[in-house]
Amino acid sequence: MAEQALSNENTLTEGFAGIAEDWSADKQAFHVPWGKAMMWIFLLSDTFIFSCFLTGYMHVRMNTTVAWPFPSEVFALTVFGAHIPLILIAIMTFILISSSGTMAMAVNFGYRKNRKVTAALMAATALFGLSFVGMQAFEWTKLIEEGVRPWGNPFGAAQFGSAFFMITGFHGLHVSIGVIYLSVVAFKVYRGDFDRADNYEAVEIAGLYWHFVDLVWVFIFAFFYLW
Amino acid sequence: MSENTELHPISIYLKIWLLLFVLSTLSYMVDYWDFQGYLRWSLILLFMFMKAGFIIAIFMHMTWERLALAYAILAPPLVLLVLISLMAIEADYIFAARKLFFGA
Numbered sequence: 001m002a003e004q005a006l007s008n009e010n011t012l013t014e015g016f017a018g019i020a021e022d023w024s025a026d027k028q029a030f031h032v033p034w035g036k037a038m039m040w041i042f043l044l045s046d047t048f049i050f051s052c053f054l055t056g057y058m059h060v061r062m063n064t065t066v067a068w069p070f071p072s073e074v075f076a077l078t079v080f081g082a083h084i085p086l087i088l089i090a091i092m093t094f095i096l097i098s099s100s101g102t103m104a105m106a107v108n109f110g111y112r113k114n115r116k117v118t119a120a121l122m123a124a125t126a127l128f129g130l131s132f133v134g135m136q137a138f139e140w141t142k143l144i145e146e147g148v149r150p151w152g153n154p155f156g157a158a159q160f161g162s163a164f165f166m167i168t169g170f171h172g173l174h175v176s177i178g179v180i181y182l183s184v185v186a187f188k189v190y191r192g193d194f195d196r197a198d199n200y201e202a203v204e205i206a207g208l209y210w211h212f213v214d215l216v217w218v219f220i221f222a223f224f225y226l227w
Numbered sequence: 228m229s230e231n232t233e234l235h236p237i238s239i240y241l242k243i244w245l246l247l248f249v250l251s252t253l254s255y256m257v258d259y260w261d262f263q264g265y266l267r268w269s270l271i272l273l274f275m276f277m278k279a280g281f282i283i284a285i286f287m288h289m290t291w292e293r294l295a296l297a298y299a300i301l302a303p304p305l306v307l308l309v310l311i312s313l314m315a316i317e318a319d320y321i322f323a324a325r326k327l328f329f330g331a
Contacts, residue, residue, distance in 0.1 A: 062318035101244035104286045222275035
């Protein structure tokens with residue numbers, strides 16, 4: 001027993017290479033490609049970040065004695081003479097869901113090794129994401145013009161601004177990074193990198209990230225805009 | 228794993244897409260029709276959890292993953308319930324203290 005341990009020790013790599021070797025040793029818990037497992041674990045950590053923001057928002061909204069601004073009215077738009085509550089947010093929600101739909105199909109076509117359709121669907125997803133960021137920029141501009149600041153606003157409780165800019169800003173950052181990430185992967189798909197490697201995992205991993213961005217929006221939509 | 232992913236027909240994604248559209252419309256209608264009180268909150272939460280569930284289960288393929296992965300990812304966020312409860316209790320306390328000392 002001891003002898004065997006000793007002989008094992010002699011074959012182990014030392015230094016930084018040893019760290020990588022030890023952690024990548026033959027002990028697999030998740031029977032998925034490592035990139036996919038790592039993306040899931042990253043998304044789990046991101047879940048905690050967004051949850052902290054949303055819990056912080058819940059906390060300040062519950063403890064303020066000033067009335068909370070009415071989101072339905074703050075985010076209302078007048079379109080062609082009609083005053084519609086929350087309409088921009090609803091459109092943004094539908095756009096993000098559509099982008100998730102095209103992404104899910106891109107993953108599927110990736111596994112069918114359909115290079116062109118996969119690249120086209122990913123490009124469509126990135127364009128949906130880009131239009132989402134554009135609408136968010138419009139929404140921010142509108143609110144800033146109306147005097148909403150992180151430290152106060154004309155509609156009610158001062159905490160509204162800080163929660164709004166922090167939560168939607170961090171989500172918007174995720175969408176923006178996602179657009180860049182998807183564009184890069186879509187380009188690599190189109191160039192044929194994954195055909196040569198005969199492996200379309202990268203599309204599925206990018207898809208997980210994108211669906212997560214959509215998932216976070218589901219919670220922001222419910223808690224920040226509808227509550 | 229990838230073997231499973233290949234087998235799904237495209238139609239399942241289109242159906243979930245449509246379902247998410249319907250659920251989003253319904254949650255928007257909660258606001259549009261101006262439901263209030265517990266009805267509003269329970270409907271918002273119901274539609275939210277249904278949407279989140281379909282996105283994770285179908286779009287993110289969690290239904291077809293092995294349980295080792297599913298539990299490792301889905302169980303840890305449950306501890307957030309502790310954080311949320313503590314923060315809710317604390318917020319109530321601060322609200323009461325603000326009422327008591329600053330009026331309003």
